[in-house]
Amino acid sequence: MTRYIAGRLVESVVVLIVMSFVIYALIGLMPGDPIDLMIQSDPRLTPADAARLRAVYGLDKPLAERYLAWAAAALAGDFGNSRLYARPVLDVMPGFLLNTVNLMGLSFVISVAIAIPLGIYAALRQQRAADYVVNLACFAGISVPIFWLALMLIILFAVLIPILPASGVSSVGGGGFLDLARHLVLPVATLTIFSIGSYTRFMRAATIEVMRQDYIRTAFAKGASRGRVVMRHAFRNALVSVVTIVALSFGTLFSGALITETMFAYPGMGKLIFDSVMGNDFNMALVALLFATLVTLLANLGADIAYAWLDPRISYGGGGGRPR
Amino acid sequence: MSGLAQSPARAARAPRTVWGLLLRRMLGHRLAIGSLAFLLILSVLAILTPVIEGALGLDANSVALTMRFEGPSAAHLLGTDELGRDLLARLLYGGQVSLFVGIAAALASAVIGTLIGLPAGYYGGKFDAVLMRLTDGVIALPLLPLLIVLAALDLNKLGLPEAVVNDPNMSLYRIIVIIALVGWTTVARLVRGATLSLREREYVLAATAAGAGGLRIMAVHILPNVVSPIIVATTLSVGNVILLESVLSFLGLGIQPPIASWGNMLTGAQELIWNAPELAFYPGLLIFLTVIAFNFLGDGLQDALDPRAIEK
Numbered sequence: 001m002t003r004y005i006a007g008r009l010v011e012s013v014v015v016l017i018v019m020s021f022v023i024y025a026l027i028g029l030m031p032g033d034p035i036d037l038m039i040q041s042d043p044r045l046t047p048a049d050a051a052r053l054r055a056v057y058g059l060d061k062p063l064a065e066r067y068l069a070w071a072a073a074a075l076a077g078d079f080g081n082s083r084l085y086a087r088p089v090l091d092v093m094p095g096f097l098l099n100t101v102n103l104m105g106l107s108f109v110i111s112v113a114i115a116i117p118l119g120i121y122a123a124l125r126q127q128r129a130a131d132y133v134v135n136l137a138c139f140a141g142i143s144v145p146i147f148w149l150a151l152m153l154i155i156l157f158a159v160l161i162p163i164l165p166a167s168g169v170s171s172v173g174g175g176g177f178l179d180l181a182r183h184l185v186l187p188v189a190t191l192t193i194f195s196i197g198s199y200t201r202f203m204r205a206a207t208i209e210v211m212r213q214d215y216i217r218t219a220f221a222k223g224a225s226r227g228r229v230v231m232r233h234a235f236r237n238a239l240v241s242v243v244t245i246v247a248l249s250f251g252t253l254f255s256g257a258l259i260t261e262t263m264f265a266y267p268g269m270g271k272l273i274f275d276s277v278m279g280n281d282f283n284m285a286l287v288a289l290l291f292a293t294l295v296t297l298l299a300n301l302g303a304d305i306a307y308a309w310l311d312p313r314i315s316y317g318g319g320g321g322r323p324r
Numbered sequence: 325m326s327g328l329a330q331s332p333a334r335a336a337r338a339p340r341t342v343w344g345l346l347l348r349r350m351l352g353h354r355l356a357i358g359s360l361a362f363l364l365i366l367s368v369l370a371i372l373t374p375v376i377e378g379a380l381g382l383d384a385n386s387v388a389l390t391m392r393f394e395g396p397s398a399a400h401l402l403g404t405d406e407l408g409r410d411l412l413a414r415l416l417y418g419g420q421v422s423l424f425v426g427i428a429a430a431l432a433s434a435v436i437g438t439l440i441g442l443p444a445g446y447y448g449g450k451f452d453a454v455l456m457r458l459t460d461g462v463i464a465l466p467l468l469p470l471l472i473v474l475a476a477l478d479l480n481k482l483g484l485p486e487a488v489v490n491d492p493n494m495s496l497y498r499i500i501v502i503i504a505l506v507g508w509t510t511v512a513r514l515v516r517g518a519t520l521s522l523r524e525r526e527y528v529l530a531a532t533a534a535g536a537g538g539l540r541i542m543a544v545h546i547l548p549n550v551v552s553p554i555i556v557a558t559t560l561s562v563g564n565v566i567l568l569e570s571v572l573s574f575l576g577l578g579i580q581p582p583i584a585s586w587g588n589m590l591t592g593a594q595e596l597i598w599n600a601p602e603l604a605f606y607p608g609l610l611i612f613l614t615v616i617a618f619n620f621l622g623d624g625l626q627d628a629l630d631p632r633a634i635e636k
Contacts, residue, residue, distance in 0.1 A: 015461050023473070031478040139623075143616035145567055145587075147574050148608030151594060155601045248463075255468030259571060263594070273469045274575070277476055289473065292466045300464045 005305055012297045019293050024067050027286050030277070033059060037083070037280060080283035084276060089287045093272070097291075099169060100268035104257050106184065107191035112246070115196050119203025119242075120235065126208060134200065141197025146256055150190045150263035157186060167265035187264045194256045195249075202245050206238035213237075240310045247303030251296045356624020359617035366614065370420040377413050405589075405603055415606055418586040421579055422614065425500055426566040432504035433565075434558045437511025442542050442550075444512070445519025456516065463509045471568065474502040475577035495580040499572060503565050511557050518550040552629040556622055563618035570611050586611045 035053050039045045045053075054060045061069075073080070079089040122134040158166035165171070165183050210216065211234055219229045258270025265271070269288060276284035369376070396403045403411050444455040475498070479489045488494070522528060523546065531541050572578035573587025581588060586607040593604035 011457070015464065018461070019465070026473050026477065029477045029481045030473070031476070031481075139616055139619055140612075143563060143567075143612055143619050145570050145574075145608055145611045145615070147571055148590060148604070148611065151590065151597065151604045151608065154594075155597050155604065159597055159601060251464070251466045254466050258468050258472075262575070270469070274472060277472055285473070289466075289469055292469055293464075296466045297464050300460075 001308060004308065008301055008304055012301050015297060016290075016294060020071070020290055021067055023286060023289050023293070024070060025063060027282050028063065028066075030280070030282070032280055034083075034282065035059060079287045082276070082284040083281040084279050084284065085281075089283050092284065093269075093288065093291070096267055096269050096272045099266060100257060100261070100270065102184065103187055103191065103260065103266065103268055104253060106188045107195060108253065110188065111192045111196040111199055114192075115199035116203050116242075119200045120207050120230065120238075122200070123204045123207035123211065124230065131204075134204070138197040138201050138204075141193055141195075142201075144193070146190060146194045146259045147263055149193060150186070150260060153186050153190060154263075169266060183266075187260050187266050190263070191253070191256050191260045194260075195253055198249065198252075199242075199246060202242050203238065206241045207234060209241075210234045210238045240307065243310060244303045244307045247299050247306060250299035254292060254296065353624035353627060355620045356628075359620040359624070362613070362617045363621065366419060366617075367423060369416060370423050373413075373416040373420050376416060403602070411603070411606065414584045414589060415586070415610060417584040418589055418607060419610065419614075421496065421583060421585040422566050422569060422587075422611065425496065425503075425569045425579070425585075426562045426614075426618075429500045429503040429507065429565045429569075430558050430562040432500060433507035433561060434511050434554055436504060436508035437513075437557075438515050438547070438550075438554060440508065441512040441515030441517075442519055442546065443538075445516040446523055446538060446542050446546065448520070452516070455512075459509050459512050462506060465506070467506060468568075468571070470506065471502060471572060472575070472577060474505070475499070475572055493583070495578065496583065499569055499578050503568055507561060507565065510561065511554055514553045514557055515550050518553060519546055522546050522549055556626045556629060559618060559625055560622035563615040563622070566611060566615050566618070 033054075034057065035050050038053065039050055051060075059066070077090075081087065082089050082092050085092045118134060122131045125131045154166045157164045164185050166186070169183050170179050171183075216229060216233055219233045220226075224233075254270065257268060258274060260266065261268040261271035262274050269292065273285065273288045273292065275281070276288060405411055405414065440455055440459070444452040479494070479498075480486075491497075519542075523541075528541060528545055531545050536544075569578055569585065570587030570590075573585045574590050576588070576591055579585035579588050589607040590604060593607075596603055
């Protein structure tokens with residue numbers, strides 16, 4: 001098990017390094033470069049000045065050389081300054097990160113808390129009216145364009161029935177707990193509706209699969225009550241596959257958060273990435289994208305480890321198949 | 325005994341071909357059939373858009389600033405948008421674009437996925453390990469942020485010829501390419517998994533013994549047997565592609581005006597929610613209905629094509 005985790009860890013680091021180069025190269029292919037931006041803000045610069053500046057900043061060097069210089073600085077803790085925020089990149093990020101953790105954490109907890117009982121309920125009433133209704137609702141949640149869902153919620157609850165704020169994290173001047181909570185309602189609702197459909201379907205499918213197993217029939221045969229069989233035997237086994245698949249869908253949740261944050265002008269990591277890509281803030285975009293990649297990779301790694309840990313039947317070489 | 329008595333009648337009703345079986349199973353899936361009908365109507369409307377436009381005397385791109393935000397009328401059945409353009413005509417053109425991008429990118433993804441999954445599963449070993457690590461790597465990436473960067477790339481810096489970069493339909497091709505570049509992983513995994521088990525079958529061994537080469541075995545003996553999961557995955561991914569296209573277009577990174585797409589019709593809508601909230605309604609509703617129809621259809625196909633399903 002330890003060897004398996006170590007192997008996967010090394011692999012994730014390799015993927016991260018490869019991705020840092022890919023993202024660095026892609027950012028270099030975006031329109032304009034830092035010198036173009038300087039020329040825009042200072043019309044007195046001549047083409048000769050621009051060429052000299054490019055040489056000073058090393059922008060005339062080949063891609064690999066520029067990347068290595070960036071990587072060396074990054075390893076020393078210097079990720080450069082953000083153009084839009086005029087501060088070191090690493091000083092800008094924590095505030096945005098905290099907001100995203102709030103948004104994603106809240107919606108995640110709410111959707112899982114609803115999806116798990118709902119999925120079990122639907123699975124136990126397979127092919128009946130209740131299952132049909134839950135299934136339809138799940139498909140609706142999966143198929144709705146999230147930015148349109150956000151627009152509809154804004155129109156409903158901020159324009160037609162103005163009871164909630166349409167954007168931001170807090171009112172101007174205000175900042176009490178209630179005010180912050182009111183600003184979170186619509187974004188959290190949007191992201192929850194976006195993710196709850198697939199979670200419920202995962203849970204339903206896993207429960208149906210587990211209920212077909214022999215040990216469930218054995219449990220019933222031994223005279224265990226329906227509630228006990230579902231809670232003690234089915235639920236725990238169904239959870240094994242659901243935990244994995246939910247962790248694997250972290251990237252999707254983050255993509256949803258990016259749109260939600262942009263729609264509600266909510267200053268989180270997703271909006272930071274979008275704004276820095278759009279605003280030619282190369283250093284910021286690079287670091288924020290890399291950070292998002294890192295967290296997604298960690299979530300995937302977590303999914304694999306959780307799977308191996310929760311299901312003792314699976315062994316990944318090295319440690320042998322010792323039952324726990 | 326009653327079972328025996330029934331069997332002739334049953335045999336008469338049972339379909340003779342695979343397609344007959346498929347059709348009967350699909351017909352039992354009302355949502356999938358309804359979705360298929362909806363999508364067919366939508367496709368016909370999309371193909372006939374120029375004809376309908378002419379017949380109704382509309383023009384999706386004629387700007388009339390004196391007629392902005394008009395309500396529904398005989399001339400404009402759904403009213404007009406912020407530039408006085410006819411909403412219905414733009415919705416029709418948007419449908420054309422969304423369906424085209426959705427189907428084209430899903431097909432392209434399926435082709436790439438098959439080309440990667442088949443040899444990975446068939447040859448196995450190091451080759452398989454490398455390809456599957458690549459697939460896992462792509463799956464592990466945060467999709468939307470990456471698509472945003474890919475959509476924002478400067479094509480001139482990629483060294484593409486000027487004529488290609490300035491093509492008015494460039495935004496259309498570009499979005500198909502970038503979605504296909506990240507969307508092939510599902511099909512690749514499915515095909516690889518199926519190929520792994522198929523290559524051990526007797527008929528494949530027989531073909532090998534008869535002297536067939538790897539390419540021929542993959543194309544003639546394995547591919548036909550992995551077609552059904554590919555069809556299901558591709559149908560489901562059309563819905564996904566339409567969602568991705570619409571969000572990128574909405575953010576201003578996908579289909580560029582003056583080409584209408586359901587996504588870019590909503591770009592300006594957020595500023596207009598206070599005076600014309602209805603403009604935000606229809607394009608999104610159509611995206612929603614189209615995507616849910618593709619999902620229902622894919623779900624129905626999955627049930628119908630599942631060989632393990634017991635014939636009722």
